[in-house]
Amino acid sequence: MGKKSNIVVGLDIGTSKVCVVVGEMTERGVEVIGVGSHLSQGLRKGVVINIEATVSSLKKAVEEASLMAGCEIHTVFTSISGGHIKAFNSHGIVAVKNKEVMVRDLERVIDAAKAVAIPMDREVLHVLPQDYIIDDQDGIRDPLGMSGVRLEAKVHIVTGAVASAQNIIKCCNRTGLNVAEVVLAPLAAAEAVLTDEERELGVLLIDMGGGTTDLAVYHDGTVKHTAAIPIGGNHVTNDIAAGLRTPFNDAERLKQRHGFAKAAMVREDERVEVSCVAGKGVGTIFRQILCEIIEPRLDEIFELVQKEIAKSGYDGALASGIVATGGSMLLGGAVAMAERSFGLPVRLGVPARVGGLVDIINNPVYATAVGLALHGMKRQDRVIFRGRDDKILSKVKHRMSDWLNEFF
Ligand SMILES: Nc1ncnc2c1ncn2[C@@H]1O[C@H](COP(=O)(O)OP(=O)(O)OP(=O)(O)O)[C@@H](O)[C@H]1O
Ligand SMILES: [Mg+2]
Structure with a gap:
């Protein structure tokens, strides 16, 4: 199979499925030319707990996508999530050296903002600038070239467990892939499903997957809050399996075919067939009973999301409402x-902003993988490989790109 130089690959390692999206970079943006998806068996609540099983799923998904795209896959942008993710806002102040803000002032102020003590077992995944303040003027988006003596930056910092990120990189490397960047899953999903206007006005992105429910709050075009709640659709399925005493796979099928978020809206006399109920053979149950199992778990998840919105301090500022994505939002009545x-308008987020195989990726389960490819396109100019033993090489590349940035 041939090599292509202008491709960008998003690899979403989720709790329910691993999914690869191959994008071709054109002047119009990303055209999806290959998609591969395979059941994920090595993760729990968004975190890799079995490397062998994850690698085996990755190999199948990569092979499928590679065959469809007709090219080899070597480098990927991949996602991270899970209960270990912790994010917070921080700020830094520096004196502007030459009375005009230059690239090195920006780097210094970001360094100052991220100079917070974090435990040895955690690493900084993202430092996302929110706002710059020069002297006392705030609300500055692009301070480069502006005059002033004091530069202040407000940033959102995302940290995660070193071991979790390393395990993701290890899985990719063992699949024969280089990792260009590990991106927080909801930030990637946001790339695919949010419009620029929503991000400006204020929006909450919810990605409700199988093992986690991820959030990102945007306002004024920047990230204000992120969180990963380690509960998702698999917990709903587990509740059904336990409540009806039916195997997980049957419970999953039942949920997808007959599940509904609000039990009171389901007809009282409607019955549905279950292939194994109460440990016995085929039987029927009232559909309402199934929905009475589903509803409290969704309530619990939404309550936890509400707490995060309150924590962010943006509960009154989400003018564009909520965009909800991830497979669990496909449940009937969930939106x-x-x-x-x-108490806000909610729309289902499906990947947009790409061309190509839109019929396949027109589904909320692909939001993160498509977003990773879109993010990758933005970053193509300064790819730094992570993993393997190329730390020195990456540092050199980073230095060189810094020098080049300063010169040009
Ligand atoms: N039609 C449907 N109705 C209800 N639930 C669904 C439907 N389709 C998929 N799901 C649920 O969506 C979940 C998987 O979503 P998704 O593919 O976004 O998760 P993931 O990205 O693999 O996991 P995570 O992001 O949590 O690590 C599963 O819990 C599945 O039961
Ligand atoms: Mg996901």
């Missing part, structure tokens, strides 16, 4: 239930 719970 309407979210609207009632949060």
Whole structure:
């Protein structure tokens, strides 16, 4: 199979599935030319717990995408999530050296903002600038070239467990892939499903997957808050399996075919077939009973999301409402239930902003993988490989790109 130089690959390692999106970079943006998806078996609540099983899923998904795209896959942008993710806002102040803000002043102020003590077992995944203040003027988006003596930066810092990120990189490397960047999953999903206007006006992105429910709050075009709640659709399925005493796979099928978020909206006399109920053979149950199992778990997840919104301090500032994505939002009535719970308009987020195989990726389960490819396109100019033993090489590359930035 041939090599292509203008491709960018998003690899979403989720709790339910691993998914690869191959994008071709054109002047119009990213055209999706290959998609591969395979059941994920090595993760729990968004975190890799079995390397062998994850690698085996990765190999299958990569092979599928590579065959469809007709090219080899060597480098990927991949996602991270899980209960270990912790994010907070910080700020830094520096004196502007030559009375005019230059690239090195920006780097110094970002360094100052991220100079916070974090435990040895955690690493900084993202430092996202929110706002720059020069002297006392705030609200500056692009301070480069502006005059002033004091530069202040407000940033959002995302940290995660070193071991979790390393395990993701290890899985990719063992699949024969280089990792260009590990991106927080909801930030990637946001790339694919949010519009620029929503990010400006204020929006909450919810990505409800199988093992985690990830969040990102945007306002004024920047990230204000992120969080990963380690509960998702798999917990709903587990509740059904336990409540009806049916195997997980049957419970999953039942949820997808007959599940509904609001039990009171389901007809009282409607019955559905279950291939194994109460440990016995085929039987029927009232559909309402199934939905009575689903509803409290969704309520619990939405309550936890509400707490995060309150924590962010942006509960009154989400003018564009909520964009909800991830496979669990496909549950019947989930979007309407979210609207009632949060008292805000909610729309289902499906990947947009790409061309090519749109029929395949027109599904919320692909939001993160498509977003990773879009993010990758933005970053193509300064790819730094992570993992393997190329730390020195990456540092040199980083230095060189810094020098080049300063010169040009
Ligand atoms: N039609 C449907 N109705 C209800 N739930 C669904 C439907 N389709 C998928 N799901 C649920 O979506 C979840 C998987 O979503 P998704 O593919 O976004 O997760 P993931 O990215 O693999 O996991 P995570 O992001 O949590 O690590 C599963 O819990 C599955 O039961
Ligand atoms: Mg996901």
